[in-house]
Amino acid sequence: MKKTAVILLTVAALLVAVFLADRATRLDSKAGKSSASDGSSGPAPDFSLRTLEDSNATLSQYKGKVVLINFWATWCDPCREEIPWLIEFQEKYGPRGFVVLGIAMDDEGKSVVAPYIAKERFSVAGKSVPINYPILLGNEDTAQKYGGLIGFPTSFLIGRDGRISKRIIGQLHYEDIDQSIQSIL
Numbered sequence: 001m002k003k004t005a006v007i008l009l010t011v012a013a014l015l016v017a018v019f020l021a022d023r024a025t026r027l028d029s030k031a032g033k034s035s036a037s038d039g040s041s042g043p044a045p046d047f048s049l050r051t052l053e054d055s056n057a058t059l060s061q062y063k064g065k066v067v068l069i070n071f072w073a074t075w076c077d078p079c080r081e082e083i084p085w086l087i088e089f090q091e092k093y094g095p096r097g098f099v100v101l102g103i104a105m106d107d108e109g110k111s112v113v114a115p116y117i118a119k120e121r122f123s124v125a126g127k128s129v130p131i132n133y134p135i136l137l138g139n140e141d142t143a144q145k146y147g148g149l150i151g152f153p154t155s156f157l158i159g160r161d162g163r164i165s166k167r168i169i170g171q172l173h174y175e176d177i178d179q180s181i182q183s184i185l
Contacts, residue, residue, distance in 0.1 A: 041165070044069075044158045045145035049103065049136040052114050057136050059101075059158075066098045066184055067158040068177070069146075071138060073105050074116040076152040078171035083131060084122040085174050089181060090133045091124075096185050097160070100133035105152065109137050159184045 044067075048058045059067065070086060072079035086100045104113040117135055121128040143149045146156060150169055157166040157180055166180050 041163060043162055044156065044164050047142045047145060049138060049142060050110075052110060052117060052135055052137070057101075057134060062099055062101070063162065064097070064160050066093070066160055066181060068098070068100045068181070069103060069156045069158065070100060071103045071105055071143065071146075071149055071152060071154045073152050074112055075106070079153045082153060082172050084124045085172060085177075087122055087124050087129060087132050089178070093181055093185060098181060098185060102131065102133055102135045103138035103142065104135055105138045105143065105149070113137065157181065157184070 044059060046059045048056050051057050059069075068086070068089065070079075070082075072083075074080075086102070089098065090100045106112045113135065117131055121130055123129075146154075147167075153168075153171060155166075155168045155172060155177075156164050157168075157177070159165045165184055166177075168177065
């Protein structure tokens with residue numbers, strides 16, 4: 001009987017913690033500001049990361065564009081599930097000044113990410129297509145600039161003004177992020 005009570009109390013405590021963490025990282029859609037203390041509505045921190053082609057890419061080179069930064073990993077199931085949506089958004093909104101930046105956070109780096117990108121194809125509108133947006137090799141320093149990562153995927157939508165307008169921890173909700181992108185394009 002005591003074991004059951006302890007298990008129930010532990011589960012209840014975890015549910016409360018998840019609820020509070022979720023509330024702390026959501027944006028107030030009316031005010032356009034984050035309720036999180038990590039400055040989610042502030043300027044997006046610049047970074048310099050290596051591409052799969054061994055060049056450097058910075059956030060500042062996309063100044064004036066709407067950018068969706070997506071921290072992900074090749075082993076992450078929710079990350080792989082949202083890739084077709086990211087491909088679709090890049091194709092649909094790219095001509096209007098939108099870009100997805102995929103920041104791969106695999107510990108093994110390029111040795112795992114490059115073969116994955118070269119091999120994998122994703123179903124988008126009935127077609128099997130490769131990733132059509134830049135993939136950068138992430139690191140802990142970059143993750144820390146964005147307030148640390150609780151898990152993967154974690155995404156940040158950045159307006160043309162360089163300010164973070166939305167932080168999404170966990171898998172994107174297609175309709176929500178589509179509407180958010182359209183609202184700041």
